[in-house]
């Protein structure tokens with residue numbers, strides 16, 4: 001029940017009627033009725049919500065649609081503008097918008113809602129630039145940015161209702177982020193208004209002083225402006241030009257900036273008069289310029305031809321400063337009507353609604369047109385290079401922008417992963433990363449990052465780079481650090497292993513390694529093509545040279561590599577050799593298994609279970625085989641593959657997993673097959689040794705559904 005006397009909340013606001021009347025000036029009746037549907041939908045979703053100013057909430061989306069309607073944007077953008085806050089502030093889902101208003105509108109509303117969620121935290125200049133890029137990269141559809149800018153513009157217009165503290169924060173963000181984006185996209189009128197409003201709330205006193213000063217000066221100025229305006233009009237008419245001439249009021253913020261940057265007084269800045277001349281085509285621009293030069297003398301060094309060389313955002317005009325009557329400078333801008341439209345609306349001018357344009361109504365086509373029209377006007381200049389650079393970053397995002405936990409923004413190439421992020425933060429973090437949290441959720445290190453993600457890296461002091469990372473990192477920094485690390489690690493570890501292998505071979509020849517002097521080492525290294533003793537040891541560890549052969553050469557210099565392998569010593573495997581010792585993936589040996597070692601070229605020593613079927617065919621190659629044995633007290637875990645057959649019962653996997661955990665093992669991976677009475681579960685488990693494995697199997701056998709357990713070897 002409504003209280004008596006209050007307006008009906010479902011009644012259409014007068015502003016809405018006004019907007020629809022205005023829009024019917026360029027939209028078809030069916031578009032208008034679709035917009036009315038969106039309006040009613042949004043109004044009922046927001047019913048009961050009010051703005052800080054006390055107005056019903058719907059007045060805000062309505063005003064945002066109004067701003068975009070004045071830019072003559074297409075119906076999808078306007079529909080999305082009416083709905084832009086319903087996902088954030090009410091319980092309407094994207095799916096519902098999709099059902100009622102189509103995918104394009106739903107995507108736009110979703111895009112705006114996503115931008116609303118990210119927050120700008122630090123205020124360093126470089127960060128502001130990254131934040132702007134992030135917004136642009138996230139938006140994907142330029143129209144999302146247009147809606148966001150219109151949204152911000154209306155919020156700025158109604159900022160008075162906020163607390164002073166919040167006003168300043170929003171004004172600052174607008175000045176640093178949104179106004180530059182509007183400028184970049186060439187939305188001049190929105191850019192200037194955002195700047196003016198930000199200035200007003202950021203520096204209220206300066207704003208008030210300047211407002212009063214300009215008001216006071218306006219009286220004197222009017223006479224001068226009228227006189228100059230009349231002279232310009234007459235001269236252009238005499239030159240046969242049909243031109244529209246207007247005097248330009250200076251923005252307060254631009255007066256303020258000129259005073260501050262050029263150290264001018266208020267009257268020095270204000271004494272510059274601005275005029276704009278709009279003509280029908282490009283040749284007329286230059287004719288008009290010539291005509292004005294015959295009226296007032298140009299001031300040297302002030303002429304800028306932005307027609308031949310447009311600004312990065314597509315802006316085109318001729319700019320010049322002339323000496324006016326009374327010796328006051330006059331700034332003139334000369335442009336065609338088309339250029340004027342682009343100057344005021346920028347990228348939005350290419351989203352102009354045309355009723356015949358229905359088929360072209362897709363983003364890529366329109367963005368392409370916009371870029372095309374800009375590219376066509378480019379000439380060879382340094383400006384154009386800079387322009388292309390901006391374009392690449394802003395509209396074809398080859399980059400992603402992500403937050404560190406401290407709110408700093410990092411720019412990374414597209415498809416960059418958490419590992420790339422870790423290396424971008426710091427080499428040490430990259431080298432020690434073990435896991436990542438993306439937006440607060442655990443995520444694999446290989447996860448590709450998306451703009452706006454908040455990334456946190458979990459490190460461990462003992463962690464080392466993993467060769468597998470090379471499969472997915474995309475930054476040069478990450479790649480080169482991982483490579484360098486692996487190379488040094490492998491070298492050190494291989495040299496250590498090589499030394500142990502050689503000692504064992506020497507011992508089996510009854511030679512004490514200590515008795516070999518440096519000269520012998522050097523000679524041997526040279527003969528083997530290695531640079532140093534350490535290189536030679538590393539080569540041995542990598543399997544490039546066989547220890548038995550090298551040992552015999554040391555025993556009897558000059559002797560060729562022949563004779564029987566006298567090795568009867570045993571190499572002890574500790575499990576801490578790193579990359580120099582590998583445990584074969586075919587049989588996955590664990591401490592307690594009887595094992596053999598195979599020296600494989602480029603890989604070092606590979607450990608197999610003695611009866612591994614994969615090695616039987618290579619056993620004849622005796623110089624490559626070494627006797628190895630497990631050391632004592634090995635603390636690390638090894639991977640073991642186990643196959644279990646279980647009766648299909650509800651919850652059986654959970655019971656199996658619990659039994660494994662109870663026995664102190666972790667499951668790395670599980671694969672299941674079969675859907676009849678029995679299921680085969682293949683587990684990859686973390687196991688310390690054979691005794692531990694027996695415990696796990698015993699624990700599994702206690703489950704009634706488990707019919708069979710096998711350890712997989714080969």
Ligand code: MN
Pocket residue numbers: 060084085151
């Ligand atoms: Mn809003």
